[in-house]
Amino acid sequence: MPIISILIPKGGTGKTMTAVNLAAALCKRGCKVLLVDMDPQANMSQALGLEDKDGEHFLNELEKVRNEMPANIANAIVTTACGLAIVPASRALSRTDYELVGTYKGSEVLKRLLEPVQYKYDFVFIDCPSAWNQLTQNAAVASDFVLMPMQAEMLPEKGLDSFYYNLEDFRKENDTIPVRADILGIIFTKFDEKKKINRAIAKKLSDEYGGKVFNTRIRWSAQLVNAQVAGLDIFSFNPKSNGAKDYDSLAAEFLGRFQHR
Numbered sequence: 196m197p198i199i200s201i202l203i204p205k206g207g208t209g210k211t212m213t214a215v216n217l218a219a220a221l222c223k224r225g226c227k228v229l230l231v232d233m234d235p236q237a238n239m240s241q242a243l244g245l246e247d248k249d250g251e252h253f254l255n256e257l258e259k260v261r262n263e264m265p266a267n268i269a270n271a272i273v274t275t276a277c278g279l280a281i282v283p284a285s286r287a288l289s290r291t292d293y294e295l296v297g298t299y300k301g302s303e304v305l306k307r308l309l310e311p312v313q314y315k316y317d318f319v320f321i322d323c324p325s326a327w328n329q330l331t332q333n334a335a336v337a338s339d340f341v342l343m344p345m346q347a348e349m350l351p352e353k354g355l356d357s358f359y360y361n362l363e364d365f366r367k368e369n370d371t372i373p374v375r376a377d378i379l380g381i382i383f384t385k386f387d388e389k390k391k392i393n394r395a396i397a398k399k400l401s402d403e404y405g406g407k408v409f410n411t412r413i414r415w416s417a418q419l420v421n422a423q424v425a426g427l428d429i430f431s432f433n434p435k436s437n438g439a440k441d442y443d444s445l446a447a448e449f450l451g452r453f454q455h456r
């Protein structure tokens with residue numbers, strides 16, 4: 196089933212927030228979702244109450260694939276207190292990023308690790324770092340689609356532009372590696388209807404990218420931040436909050452996009 200990277204080469208846009216809470220909203224709607232933390236910051240793992248040592252198994256499995264040894268990602272999957280399946284990261288994933296650079300077919304390691312389990316899930320979400328590094332390239336190569344959470348603020352196009360540029364450059368340099376990574380959609384996060392700049396940029400990008408922009412906007416919400424701090428998804432933390440409503444609407448719209456494919 197589809198593998199979707201939450202990817203935009205820009206920091207702090209709400210990628211991790213969206214990975215966790217969209218996955219939780221989809222779970223509530225009966226979907227089976229696997230989360231993969233591909234960021235050495237391990238924010239997604241922390242946001243679901245996990246510790247650095249929980250991410251070590253993932254490193255071991257990536258290392259096995261890198262060395263052409265039999266690997267099994269099931270060894271690295273943890274089920275969190277709120278019932279989400281996640282492959283957590285550890286800070287040492289930054290070492291893997293460095294090691295993959297010198298590996299033959301180093302950008303296909305994650306794809307090879309996910310392939311055998313992909314069919315067990317309705318969706319696999321990969322939370323990416325904000326840099327275009329080997330870990331991000333691994334996520335792109337493994338992905339059918341890309342979801343781009345972004346703030347409707349100054350120069351958001353820069354993030355979009357650099358994604359297209361990075362991907363096209365990668366495709367040219369690696370013409371034996373097929374990379375799909377179609378943009379499934381752009382999601383506005385930390386949105387404040389009262390801010391003129393938010394309204395103006397949302398309109399500009401909606402005009403430019405048309406159907407690619409999700410109608411659902413994730414409003415700025417302290418409850419979402421508090422849930423992250425508590426190590427819970429928003430539905431486990433406060434199911435009546437605006438954050439829960441927004442991510443549930445996003446899940447409905449997200450599923451609609453797959454029905455129309």
Ligand SMILES: Nc1ncnc2c1ncn2[C@@H]1O[C@H](COP(=O)(O)OP(=O)(O)OP(=O)(O)O)[C@@H](O)[C@H]1O
Nearest residue numbers: 205206207208209210211212325385414415416420
């Ligand atoms: N809707 C929201 N309302 C309020 N704060 C938010 C919202 N979404 C995200 N944040 C906050 O913004 C910050 C960045 O969010 P997040 O970590 O999800 O972004 P990111 O794109 O994953 O960042 P990075 O590039 O570092 O991985 C965090 O402190 C998070 O709590």
Ligand SMILES: [Mg+2]
Nearest residue numbers: 210211234238
């Ligand atoms: Mg993040």
